[in-house]
Amino acid sequence: MEFLVRIEIARPADADGATVQALIAREAAHAATLIAAGHLLRLWRVVGRWANISIWSARDGTHLHELLTALPLYDWMRITIEPLAVHPSDPGASDAT
Amino acid sequence: MEFLVRIEIARPADADGATVQALIAREAAHAATLIAAGHLLRLWRVVGRWANISIWSARDGTHLHELLTALPLYDWMRITIEPLAVHPSDPGASDAT
Amino acid sequence: MEFLVRIEIARPADADGATVQALIAREAAHAATLIAAGHLLRLWRVVGRWANISIWSARDGTHLHELLTALPLYDWMRITIEPLAVHPSDPGASDAT
Amino acid sequence: MEFLVRIEIARPADADGATVQALIAREAAHAATLIAAGHLLRLWRVVGRWANISIWSARDGTHLHELLTALPLYDWMRITIEPLAVHPSDPGASDAT
Amino acid sequence: MEFLVRIEIARPADADGATVQALIAREAAHAATLIAAGHLLRLWRVVGRWANISIWSARDGTHLHELLTALPLYDWMRITIEPLAVHPSDPGASDAT
Amino acid sequence: MEFLVRIEIARPADADGATVQALIAREAAHAATLIAAGHLLRLWRVVGRWANISIWSARDGTHLHELLTALPLYDWMRITIEPLAVHPSDPGASDAT
Amino acid sequence: MEFLVRIEIARPADADGATVQALIAREAAHAATLIAAGHLLRLWRVVGRWANISIWSARDGTHLHELLTALPLYDWMRITIEPLAVHPSDPGASDAT
Amino acid sequence: MEFLVRIEIARPADADGATVQALIAREAAHAATLIAAGHLLRLWRVVGRWANISIWSARDGTHLHELLTALPLYDWMRITIEPLAVHPSDPGASDAT
Amino acid sequence: MEFLVRIEIARPADADGATVQALIAREAAHAATLIAAGHLLRLWRVVGRWANISIWSARDGTHLHELLTALPLYDWMRITIEPLAVHPSDPGASDAT
Amino acid sequence: MEFLVRIEIARPADADGATVQALIAREAAHAATLIAAGHLLRLWRVVGRWANISIWSARDGTHLHELLTALPLYDWMRITIEPLAVHPSDPGASDAT
Numbered sequence: 009m010e011f012l013v014r015i016e017i018a019r020p021a022d023a024d025g026a027t028v029q030a031l032i033a034r035e036a037a038h039a040a041t042l043i044a045a046g047h048l049l050r051l052w053r054v055v056g057r058w059a060n061i062s063i064w065s066a067r068d069g070t071h072l073h074e075l076l077t078a079l080p081l082y083d084w085m086r087i088t089i090e091p092l093a094v095h096p097s098d099p100g101a102s103d104a105t
Numbered sequence: 106m107e108f109l110v111r112i113e114i115a116r117p118a119d120a121d122g123a124t125v126q127a128l129i130a131r132e133a134a135h136a137a138t139l140i141a142a143g144h145l146l147r148l149w150r151v152v153g154r155w156a157n158i159s160i161w162s163a164r165d166g167t168h169l170h171e172l173l174t175a176l177p178l179y180d181w182m183r184i185t186i187e188p189l190a191v192h193p194s195d196p197g198a199s200d201a202t
Numbered sequence: 203m204e205f206l207v208r209i210e211i212a213r214p215a216d217a218d219g220a221t222v223q224a225l226i227a228r229e230a231a232h233a234a235t236l237i238a239a240g241h242l243l244r245l246w247r248v249v250g251r252w253a254n255i256s257i258w259s260a261r262d263g264t265h266l267h268e269l270l271t272a273l274p275l276y277d278w279m280r281i282t283i284e285p286l287a288v289h290p291s292d293p294g295a296s297d298a299t
Numbered sequence: 300m301e302f303l304v305r306i307e308i309a310r311p312a313d314a315d316g317a318t319v320q321a322l323i324a325r326e327a328a329h330a331a332t333l334i335a336a337g338h339l340l341r342l343w344r345v346v347g348r349w350a351n352i353s354i355w356s357a358r359d360g361t362h363l364h365e366l367l368t369a370l371p372l373y374d375w376m377r378i379t380i381e382p383l384a385v386h387p388s389d390p391g392a393s394d395a396t
Numbered sequence: 397m398e399f400l401v402r403i404e405i406a407r408p409a410d411a412d413g414a415t416v417q418a419l420i421a422r423e424a425a426h427a428a429t430l431i432a433a434g435h436l437l438r439l440w441r442v443v444g445r446w447a448n449i450s451i452w453s454a455r456d457g458t459h460l461h462e463l464l465t466a467l468p469l470y471d472w473m474r475i476t477i478e479p480l481a482v483h484p485s486d487p488g489a490s491d492a493t
Numbered sequence: 494m495e496f497l498v499r500i501e502i503a504r505p506a507d508a509d510g511a512t513v514q515a516l517i518a519r520e521a522a523h524a525a526t527l528i529a530a531g532h533l534l535r536l537w538r539v540v541g542r543w544a545n546i547s548i549w550s551a552r553d554g555t556h557l558h559e560l561l562t563a564l565p566l567y568d569w570m571r572i573t574i575e576p577l578a579v580h581p582s583d584p585g586a587s588d589a590t
Numbered sequence: 591m592e593f594l595v596r597i598e599i600a601r602p603a604d605a606d607g608a609t610v611q612a613l614i615a616r617e618a619a620h621a622a623t624l625i626a627a628g629h630l631l632r633l634w635r636v637v638g639r640w641a642n643i644s645i646w647s648a649r650d651g652t653h654l655h656e657l658l659t660a661l662p663l664y665d666w667m668r669i670t671i672e673p674l675a676v677h678p679s680d681p682g683a684s685d686a687t
Numbered sequence: 688m689e690f691l692v693r694i695e696i697a698r699p700a701d702a703d704g705a706t707v708q709a710l711i712a713r714e715a716a717h718a719a720t721l722i723a724a725g726h727l728l729r730l731w732r733v734v735g736r737w738a739n740i741s742i743w744s745a746r747d748g749t750h751l752h753e754l755l756t757a758l759p760l761y762d763w764m765r766i767t768i769e770p771l772a773v774h775p776s777d778p779g780a781s782d783a784t
Numbered sequence: 785m786e787f788l789v790r791i792e793i794a795r796p797a798d799a800d801g802a803t804v805q806a807l808i809a810r811e812a813a814h815a816a817t818l819i820a821a822g823h824l825l826r827l828w829r830v831v832g833r834w835a836n837i838s839i840w841s842a843r844d845g846t847h848l849h850e851l852l853t854a855l856p857l858y859d860w861m862r863i864t865i866e867p868l869a870v871h872p873s874d875p876g877a878s879d880a881t
Numbered sequence: 882m883e884f885l886v887r888i889e890i891a892r893p894a895d896a897d898g899a900t901v902q903a904l905i906a907r908e909a910a911h912a913a914t915l916i917a918a919g920h921l922l923r924l925w926r927v928v929g930r931w932a933n934i935s936i937w938s939a940r941d942g943t944h945l946h947e948l949l950t951a952l953p954l955y956d957w958m959r960i961t962i963e964p965l966a967v968h969p970s971d972p973g974a975s976d977a978t
Contacts (some may be wrong), residue, residue, distance in 0.1 A: 009203075009262035010149065011285075012109075012158060013347070020312070021893070036194055043196040050147075050160070050197050052107065052189035055942045056886070056949040056960035060192060061109060063147070063160075068203035068262065069285035069346045076347040087347035091205075091263035091285045092149035095157060097133055099140040100147050106882075106941035108964075110735070117700070118214070152263045153207070153270040153281035165882035165941065166734045166964035173735040184735035188884075188942035188964045204343065206303075206352060215408070230388055237390040244341075244354070244391050246301065246383035249457045250401070250464040250475035254386060255303060257341070257354075286343035289351060291327055293334040294341050300397075300456035302479075304541070311506070359397035359456065360479035360540045367541040378541035382399075382457035382479045398537065400497075400546060409602070424582055431584040438535075438548070438585050440495065440577035443651045444595070444658040444669035448580060449497060451535070451548075480537035483545060485521055487528040488535050494591075494650035496673075498832070505797070553591035553650065554673035554831045561832040572832035576593075576651035576673045592828065594788075594837060603699070618873055625875040632826075632839070632876050634786065634868035637748045638692070638755040638766035642871060643788060645826070645839075674828035677836060679812055681819040682826050688785075688844035689925065690867075691885075691934060715970055722972040729923075729936070729973050731883065731965035739968060740885060742923070742936075747785035747844065748867035770787075770845035770867045771925035774933060776909055778916040779923050789929065796894070845928045852929040863929035 009065070010049070011072055012090040016059045017081055034080040047075055063092075106162070107146070108169055109187045113156045114178055131177040144172055160189075203259070204243070205266055206284040210253045211275055228274040241269055257286075300356070301340070301383040302363055306376050307350045325371040338366055354383075397453070398437070399460055400478045404447045405469055422468040435463055451480075494550070495534070495577040496557055500570050501544045519565040532560055548577075591647070592631070593654055594672045598641045599663055616662040629657055645674075688744070689728070690751055691769040695738045696760055713759040726754055742771075785841070786825070787848055788866040792835045793857055810856040823851055839868075882938070883922070883965040884945055888958050889932045907953040920948055936965075 019028060042048035050063040066072035069091070076087055116125060139145035147160040163169035166188070173184055213222060236242035244257040260266035263285070270281055310319060333339035341354040357363035360382070367378055407416060430436035438451040454460035457479070464475055504513060527533035535548040551557035554576070561572055601610060624630035632645040648654035651673070658669055698707060721727035729742040745751035748770070755766055795804060818824035826839040842848035845867070852863055892901060915921035923936040939945035942964070949960055 009264070011346075012149075021895075022312075039194040043194070048196065051192045051195040052109075053192045053943075053946055055188055055190045055884075055946045055962050061187070061189060068287075070203070070287040070344075072285075073287040073344055073346045089285070089346050090158070091152055091266075091283070092158060093152045093262075093264040093267040095148045095150045097136040097140070098148040099145065106943070108734075118216075119700075150264075150267055152205075152267045152283050165966075167732075167882070167966040169964075170732055170734045170966040186734050186964070188945075188962070190941075190943040190946040206343075215410075233388040237388070242390065245386045245389040246303075247386045247458075247461055249382055249384045249399075249461045249477050255381070255383060284352070285346055286352060287346045289342045289344045291330040291334070292342040293339065300458070302540075313506075359481075361397070361481040361538075363479075364481040364538055364540045380479070380540050382460075382477070384456075384458040384461040400537075409604075427582040431582070436584065439580045439583040440497075441580045441652075441655055443576055443578045443593075443655045443671050449575070449577060478546070479540055480546060481540045483536045483538045485524040485528070486536040487533065494652070496831075507797075553675075555591070555675040555829075557673075558675040558829055558831045574673070574831045576654075576671070578650075578652040578655040594828075603701075621873040625873070630875065633871045633874040634788075635749075635752055635871045637690075637752045637768045637867055637869045643866070643868060672837070673831055674837060675831045677827045677829045679815040679819070680827040681824065688846070691925075718970040722970070727972065730968045730971040731885075732968045734964055734966045740963070740965060747869075749785070749869040751867075752869040768867070769934070770848075770865070770928055771934060772844075772846040772849040772928045774924045774926045776912040776916070777924040778921065787928075798894075846926075849926055849928045865928045 009068060010092045011064045011066065012092055013062045013064050013072075013076070014054075014059070014088050014090075015062070016057065016086045017084050018086070019058075019084060031080050031084075038078075038080055042075065106165060107189045108161045108163065109189055110159045110161050110169075110173070111151075111156070111185045111187075112159070113154065113183045114181050115183070116155075116181060120181075128177050128181075135175075135177055139172065203262060204286040205258045205260065206286055207256045207258050207266075207270070208248075208253070208282045208284075209256070210251065210280045211278050212280070213252070213278060225274050225278075232272075232274055236269065300359060302355045302357065303381040303383055304353045304355050304363075304367070305345075305350070305379045305381075306353070307348065308372055308375050309377070310349075310375060322371050322375075329369075329371055333366065397456060398480045399452045399454065400480055401450045401452050401460075401464070402442075402447070402476045402478075403450070404445065404474045405472050406474070407446075407472060419468050419472075426466075426468055430463065494553060496549045496551065497575045497577055498547045498549050498557075498561070499539075499544070499573045499575075500547070501542065502566055502569050503571070504543075504569060516565050516569075523563075523565055527560065591650060592674045593646045593648065594674055595644045595646055595654075595658070596636075596641070596670045596672075597644070598639065598668045599666050600668070601640075601666060613662050613666075620660075620662055624657065688747060689771045690743045690745065691771055692741045692743055692751075692755070693733075693738070693767045693769075694741070695736065695765045696763050697765070698737075698763060710759050710763075717757075717759055721754065785844060786868045787840045787842065788868055789838045789840055789848075789852070790830075790835070790864050790866075791838070792833065792862045793860050794862070795834075795860060807856050807860075814854075814856055818851065882941060884937045884939065885963045885965055886935045886937050886945075886949070887927075887932070887961050887963075888935070889930065890954055890957050891959070892931075892957060904953050904957075911951075911953055915948065 039048060039051065047065055048062060049065055052061045053059070054061060064072060064075065066075055072089065076082065076089075079085065136145060136148065144162055145159060146162055149158050150156070151158060161169060161172065163172055169186065173179065173186075176182065233242060233245065241259055242256060243259055246255050247253070248255060258266060258269065260269060266283065270276065273279065330339060330342065338356055339353060340356055343352045344350070345352060355363060355366065357366060363380065367373065367380075370376065427436060427439065435453055436450060437453055440449050441447070442449060452460060452463065454463060460477065464470065464477075467473065524533060524536065532550055533547060534550055537546045538544070539546060549557060549560065551560055557574065561567065561574075564570065621630060621633065629647055630644060631647055634643050635641070636643060646654060646657065648657055654671065658664065658671075661667065718727060718730065726744055727741060728744055731740050732738070733740060743751060743754065745754060751768065755761065755768075758764065815824060815827065823841055824838060825841055828837045829835070830837060840848060840851065842851055848865065852858065852865075855861065912921060912924065920938055921935060922938055925934045926932070927934060937945060937948065939948060945962065949955065949962075952958065
């Protein structure tokens, strides 16, 4: 099952630059793992913001919740998700879950 | 350049069933053409509504406008779009445009 | 997987009373089938409106879309859904799907 | 009488990890008591957030207010509630109050 | 249990003046009955609109739904309600239900 | 003239428990004075929040502003008001102002 | 007491030009009467819309409701109002009411 | 003085194709006049909608209102405007008014 | 040209009482100057809030921006403005600018 | 491709005046570079706020994201953008990109 996920990230006022850089690096490494596992299918930046839009594949809402709460930057994120239903004309349905 | 497109479709009160079916058939055929041309990359139904969410590839906003206004069901659609920026971790960037 | 579903129903201006009553009767019968199949778990009226809130169990978003679009009153409905994730303290998780 | 309850939880910036863990533990124990008493009927996580959706049974709004303000994490919660009316087709009406 | 009720009324385009006047007269008579029964406690007009704000006393949400759907102008109304909890400093708690 | 008043209260992060309790006590005493003077007619808690809904009687908007800004907890309150017009069917019009 | 009033006007689809012109003429004449009586203090057009913003003086909300519902174009109007409180620095308080 | 103007256009259900085409032609001719007069400085389509965003130069709000209400398609338009203030770094301030 | 201006004022958490009183005094003196210059035409308090609604006369948006940013309390204000167009029936058009 | 960009700027509570002035000076110098490169086409202040509205020319959303995140004040900005499509009647299409 696929989901549209929208994530806004806010840096806490007291986070120093080194902490931020380290978390961003861990986030990128974590994303690679999610991609390899077939859970993170597409990922875009939202123009002009520290935010992204992405397409995920997960077994269900509970599985997606587990994947999202395991993100290194999760504590700084505000996440909204939207479940997607298969469209018969979709050219790129993913099978990985 | 890729775009997230959200389309709600409303059937006019005076549209008869045959007209609706014909338009839906034309819409599906048109979608196949857009997919073949590399413009329509993904397409999902919104659960419980006559609506869809899709990922498009177009040269720019003007090009996307031309593609959307040429849809057979365009007159019944309410469309909102959101431009997407490339994310370095994106596993599936499209090159077709 | 469970979903929270909110449905507002609007009677078309030109629907006569007999049509409305027949559809409501079909809707009730259809609900009984969905309950027997384990898909419709709970159902409440929204106070003061022709609207309801319900809990559904479906395999995924695509399955829920099929269930909702098959409702006899679907054409008069405006539906919004929200996927639910399992909470470890939930006393009444459903297994039927 | 049943209610749909939506709770968003925000951890204060100055709360240390031990305090948070202790409160979460107390919250889970408290939930078990509410379930045993027939007040908390269902409980789900909202995908991707520290938030939940739940179904409660209480004598009236005043009773529900007492139950909610007694939650261990109440001071960190932002709560919205919606009263529910019985639907004749509901398969699972609760009698516990 | 008391509720705050907000009602906007819209006259259908095809309702003639006599029908409107008859319904308004029935609505006023119906209001008198609800007042006598202790269900409608206060009633105000919203300045500049065909709308009102009112305080109701009902056993629960289901009872309030029955009372509201029995209003003569119900089909033209858009109703939103909000449950109220007893405040210890309230000077005028009603006992009628 | 009557007004519907909605008040959300937020405790500042640095307010200690004794200050809060003292203010709440003053607020209750102040409410008794307002009730005796015929200005505060009804008062309810909003279920699940530190918030209330109330009905006030004041000479006009300026008078109501004076009454509200004199509340002991005013600095922590976010207040919205709505003027009410007399409805001919209202069972409980107040005369006190 | 003064009020800020915002009025959006929508012409019904079936209103012919002569009816519209006659109503607008009656509205202007009516406005002159309200101005002479000291009730309509200022009146502006909203740029680009058939809408206006105005300042009224009335005894209270009930009085303002009577004044607004007597407007010739009232049936086509959507009105929202906001009560105003006297500011000690206001250069132009009106006394007429 | 410059303004940002946003216009959504809705074709009435009963407008035939010839009327629409004639109005669109008149609108284009009218736009040319406004451009020549230095009032319409920029004009873009909103992607996927019959809507546009534009920059206008007018003496003040009253002048802009006259210019907008004179548009051939004005009766089908829903217009919102926003006044703009000069920014010292603006590379392209217009002088025409 | 006239404008409707709405200002919400928020006191920073670390502002001491003396600073606040001094700023309020400067604000009142400044208002007197703006009134004498014909720029601030009317000024009301918003009932129940530290906020006001006012009518201004300025040459254009740039001029109004200069006037507003020069207010002593500007740094604590959240301001929204709306340009007003002359209405032929307005009884009180100002000429001062 | 052109974009409409809206930027609200918020000064952090702990930023001292010298830091703010230095950043504003860098921002102005940076704007001059963007103008010379043909990326920043128009720039206005939003009346009464530390905010601006601007027109940008960039190759696509990714390019615009790079331009915006390089702004000296980016960390204090909240940015929303809207892609613009060419309108055949536009008098001032830019070619620079």
